[in-house]
Amino acid sequence: MSSSTKTEAGPWLELRQISRQFGGLQALSEVSFQVEEGEIFGLIGPNGAGKTTLFNLLSGVTPASSGTIHWRGQAMQGLSPDRHNRLGIARTFQNLRLFTGLSVLDNVLVALHRQPQGSGLDALLNSSRFQRRQSELRQRAMQLLEELGLADQAHRQASGLAYGDRRRLEIARALATAPALLLLDEPAAGMNPREKEQLCELLAVLRQRHQLTLVVIEHHVPLLIQLCQRLAVLDFGRLIALGTPEQIQRDPRVIEAYLGGSR
Ligand SMILES: Nc1ncnc2c1ncn2[C@@H]1O[C@H](COP(=O)(O)OP(=O)(O)OP(=O)(O)O)[C@@H](O)[C@H]1O
Ligand SMILES: [Mg+2]
Incomplete structure (x- = not known):
């Protein structure tokens, strides 16, 4: 699914009147917007604003109560998270979901193994085709770790990684599924200012190299202003x-609701 060609005319990603209730709580209320192919799109808002809920809808973790999501011409309602992933949508989680007992390399390999494989018989017989595939996957995993600056830690247990490195390992795992759309939920959380700056540069490089569209949730607004073409x-x-970013920074409703508190 590395191809990012449009399958049909129309918006690349479109949310139309999306709402989500949890009991009496209205977590999302008739949210509509579009994301263009290749864009870096930022999502901001105070705690509890509904940002992660929106990612849960976009990645198939939670269904919408009402409204529709179309992606590359396809209605996404009712599809499982796995199906979303196979259609080219990957995400990271605000609360990291690494296999902390496995090595850094194995964490990426697990994600790579979820891609379509050869026959199970090949694996059973440990055929040369199977072995070749395993060595290709290892190479691919090491290449991803290289890109994320984690190659020298490939054989460490994931639980031993510094916090910022864990966040980058999550991105490597998401990239292993060869997405066209990558959703990052607070990728810079817990990073120091220098790491945040480096992450910003890294995301721009990854977008180019992997032909990604990125949607990024982040509380650190200056990072998104630097990184994104548009913000919601x-x-x-x-x-x-x-x-x-210029329009958002000037918007009185935004200043009042969000930026106001941090100035
Ligand atoms: N599974 C759930 N069950 C009940 N309420 C939920 C559930 N998921 C989210 N909520 C509620 O929906 C609202 C939006 O939550 P969400 O996690 O989307 O916010 P957020 O913008 O990501 O906040 P934060 O910046 O703190 O991560 C909150 O009031 C939250 O308590
Ligand atoms: Mg959240």
Whole structure:
């Protein structure tokens, strides 16, 4: 699924009137926007605004209560997270989901193994085709670790990694599924200012190299302003602003709801 060609005319990713309730709580309220192919799109908003819920909908973890999501011409309702992944949508989690007992390399290999494989018989017989495939996967995993600056830690147990490195390992795992759309939930959380700066540069490089479209949730607004072409702002589940970083920074509703508190 590394191809990023459009399958049909129309928006690349479109959310139309998306709502999600949890009991009496309205986590998302009629949110509509589009993301263009190749864009780096930022999602900001105060705690509890509905950002992660939106990612859960976009990755098939949670169904919408109402509204539709179309991606590359396809309606995504009712599809499992696995199916979303196979269609080219990958994500990272706000609360990391690594296999902490496995090595860094094995964490990436597990993700690579979820890609379509040869026959089970090949594996059973440990055929030369199977062995060749295993060595290709290892190479691919090492290449991803190289790109994320983790190659020298490939054989460490994931639990031993520094926090920022864990976040980058999550990105490597997501990239292993060869996505066209990558959803990053607070990828810079817990990083120091220098690591944040480096992450910003890294994401721009990865987008080019893997032909990605990125949607990034981040509380550190300056990072998104530097990184993104456009931003959406959520507040209490409502989309209160959408535009370029310049437009967002000037928007009085955004200043009041979100930026105001941090100035
Ligand atoms: N599975 C769930 N069951 C019940 N309520 C939920 C569930 N998931 C999210 N919520 C609620 O929905 C609202 C939005 O939560 P969400 O996690 O999407 O916010 P967020 O914008 O990601 O916040 P944060 O910046 O703190 O990560 C919150 O009030 C949260 O408590
Ligand atoms: Mg969240």
